[in-house]
Amino acid sequence: MAPDGDPAPKDPSARAVEPAGSRALPPDAGRGLRSDARHNRHRILEAAREAYRERGIDVPMVAIARRAGVGTATLYRRFPTREALVAEVFADEMAECAGAVDEALADPDPWRGFCSVITKVCSMQAADRGFTDAFLAAFPDSAEFGERRARAEGGLAELVRRAKEAGRLRADFAQADLVLLLLANGGVVTDTRETTEAASRRLVAYLLRSFESTAGAGSLPPAPPIGLGQLYRLPGD
Amino acid sequence: MAPDGDPAPKDPSARAVEPAGSRALPPDAGRGLRSDARHNRHRILEAAREAYRERGIDVPMVAIARRAGVGTATLYRRFPTREALVAEVFADEMAECAGAVDEALADPDPWRGFCSVITKVCSMQAADRGFTDAFLAAFPDSAEFGERRARAEGGLAELVRRAKEAGRLRADFAQADLVLLLLANGGVVTDTRETTEAASRRLVAYLLRSFESTAGAGSLPPAPPIGLGQLYRLPGD
């Protein structure tokens, strides 16, 4: 376990880490709306969630409106941009990710925590086609999203530090390798869900094996300069 | 490990392997055309190659025509469908892949051959954004493409068999793991080429490390049911 796996967080790099998954969104979501409007809002979110899960984030707005049984105007009135809708739909998934990081930090065995958070996030990626897109799409405007991601990044950095300190994670593991893992895992998303999940599980198992420190491990090519924040998967272009 | 892991090359799966990268395409490419038409055809292919490399396979046909300095009608006359154009553009890249397989098969050290072919193909994926799409897109009609891929698949199977036999490749490595690797590698393709190449190199290094057999290696989740042939990356939908 981590030498400072303690109740006394005096380590300077650890002090900034605090629970990141507390609340999904401010509870004012659709607060002052009329009852029918609130109902429609809920149906839109539900429809969008399903559509994104099945067909990715690029599904047309009009398809979501049709699925929800509302007109496109209603959809656009509630969510002026596509990004606004996506951000709201994936807010709780993001919170779940943050929760996974917190859980991992609470685990006395840092390597186990490291593995569990990776497994968790990757399985979410595999189960929900839109999640990968949303996670990697990096909304430039949504402060909510950005802040939560920054927190997750801080927690992950701490987790990496502890796992290295415990000697289970190879010393030349880079923070960017986590992004690498997520990108690679996003690549195995295919059309059928079962296949995707099987592929993801196997890929993660392979990569975790490589991340684990070993005496005779050779050196690696340098880590790519990618971070959770700088990452933009340009859609289409 | 494989129950038939014998040294005798009378294994029926080995005898079918022959050079797969002999010719790119039948040399009748644009044979009976008028000289100006042949010239335009060449310019179209050149423009398409560049466009695909930079922006992926989904670049609009009209953009390719503009780049080539021809009208859209000319483009469509030469290549009635987008797939026809893509198949022709990537024919020599495919041949290069097949050549890499042949080279690997000729290497006396099967593990080194295995590594070299993977490195080669993955770096091609990283350097050319369209290559990944084309490679994974699986053209249902182009017999040329399908046949070449089938040959490559046969060669790879033989390579895997030999590497296992030599004891360097872990016994539970599955043929599908190669597809898994290609998919994962395709996932790290980002907007800038340098980043993509660095990411790809590092990912490949990590995965090769995991593929190598080790005494104390734990078991893996089952391989996903994906093959080079069944694989369709549905574009957009």
Add this chain to the structure above:
DNA sequence: CACGATGTGGGCAGGGTCGTCCGCTTCTCC
């Protein structure tokens, strides 16, 4: 119950891509 504010949905213009058609140009062969 009635009335005003709030919300709804279809229609519509704008932008983009696909693939074809047709009048004009250019090459080739004699």
Add this chain to the structure above:
DNA sequence: GGAGAAGCGGACGACCCTGCCCACATCGTG
């Protein structure tokens, strides 16, 4: 050099998606 075939490119209609506008419906409060 000329006739005819082969080739060319822009224009065009069809389709899809986005985002807004306006006449009508619904809610909920007095």
